[in-house]
Amino acid sequence: MAGQLKLGKLPARPGAVKLKLATYLQPAQLPTPPDVFGHDGQVGAWEMLGNDSVGDCVIAGALHETMLWTSIGSSEIPVSTDAALKNYSAITGYNPSDPNSDQGTDPAVAASYRRKTGIVDANGKHHRIGAYLALTPGDVQEHLLALYLFGAVGVGVRFPKSAMDQFNAGQPWDVVPGSPIEGGHYISAVARRDGRLVIVTWGKEQPMTDAFLTEYNDESYAYVSREYLKNGKSPEGFNMAQLKADLAAVTSA
Template sequence: MKFGRKPFIPNEKDLLYRNYRRTALPPIPPSFGHQNLISDWGLLGNDTVGDCVIAGADHETMLWTAEGSVEASFTAANAMSDYSAITGYNPNDPNTDQGTEVRTALQYRQKTGMIDAGGNRHKIAVYLLLDHSNLLNELLEAVYLFSAVGIGINFPDSAMEQFNNGQPWSVVQGSQIEGGHYVPVVGYDGSYIYCVTWGRVQKMTVDFLKTYCEEAWAILSQEFLNGKGVSPEGFDFAQLQADLAAITGTPIPAPVSLSSISLLPTTLNLMAEQSGTISVAAHYSDGSSKDVSQLVTYSTAATDALSFQGNTITSLQNVSDQYNVTVSYQGIDTALVVKVSTNPNPKQTYDLKVCNLERAKADALMTFLRIIGFTVVEELQ
């Protein structure tokens, strides 16, 4: 396994979490976390290169999108692409695998966004530095409010042995630091803090956090805001917008939400036991649209008559009928009508033999047969 976090360098321009924390916050339960929403976190390249900051960012995005709408999918190739864009890493030159400064990655995530397996970019709204003098309280509060907090730790060699043995990370006296590592903290059970690293959920003790954590960032995701429909409860989002604009000249972009979906066609005509396709577009509050034809789900009472795969709909029975189908994407529905027809006039063949007929009369007969709907194949003997 690899590490890849560069040392933290303080910067007076960092926005501080404590400046936006209201005194009246929702009570934090004794245990919380949504890490079980993800069945496969993936290593995302951090077993071979030092891209832990990028892998952690992708893991955070997986969780946010799973909570807010539909889980985004990430691969090692996506992570390598962002690692190269942020740091200049060249897969053909191992000497360029030098790791990432967390703040630099956060700036990239805010401006450009992490790319997923479908080519979509996932931006964050803003990032806030936690206060080390009140680290545990702020971390648990921020994880509860925003689902994930990214932390940079100085990784002791004892923790790798504990990870390999499936044990929680705890402080072992005399351990040597092997390097800097980045992990998203995603939950708490009253005793252990839960983080994600190297493709799985890992427990750590509070003492481990306090001993080895060098930096911690509360991160607001646009997907998380969209999923809730409002800014997180108890957080002064409006003041944060104003301060960010004053300090950096870059206001937090307004959350973009899904407004509607549209179908083409709205009525799909099929022949019995044949297939057809539809196109589905998602329309957003900022005026943008994208093709989501392969991402929709379907519901209908006619489960024995129709099947669905991506944007392809197939008639399963040799009967004529009309069916109502609900097409859904991220909680928004629209109606589709599927009309299935059978061939009412199956093709039949007739043999008509006419002998000793003058050519002109034969031509007239064939013309008449064509007029009334027959296909005439003439054979002369």
């Protein structure tokens, strides 16, 4: 636990996801992200989704990402704490009647579940991703490219105590040398503004410096979601039809 809020990302397992954005995509064929971008303004309101009482940050992030994608491709999904806890139980075995079962989530395991089964929204509808790719930890430009192409990126960090203090004070997350690590946390990057990434955590948007990402990021994932697309294209006009087909052919995790 950190302050009045929870963490809940299990330690990163390097190599757990074999398909990597850096080796799959050809940068020369891709657009250069602008200085400011993001579609987070389309989302009505982010929700806490239980992450103040249990360590379901990976699940809350998955729902936040799906909220953004569906707000662009069709209509924003309904979410609730109950839906988040159902997903948390399905993926990790969490039992609300047994506090000891609240052990957090492995993002790589959750990514596989999201592709094969899909997370459920407040209406019980499943939302599956088409594929997922690992990003290079701490690589700011790769994160920006993934965010620009796919609308949202799941970011895992080793969470320092200073970040909770900064969050509570309404300050951007930045590196405070020597601050102790309190655990792992999963957050959803949704925009780029003022030279910082904008992430969603604990129901709010939070700015994060590039230095913070470089220092504390230990795993990140780009997700290919059909629900983000209209006529096979992202809002920026990137055609992902062939990419989806290629990834589906090589992704089995």
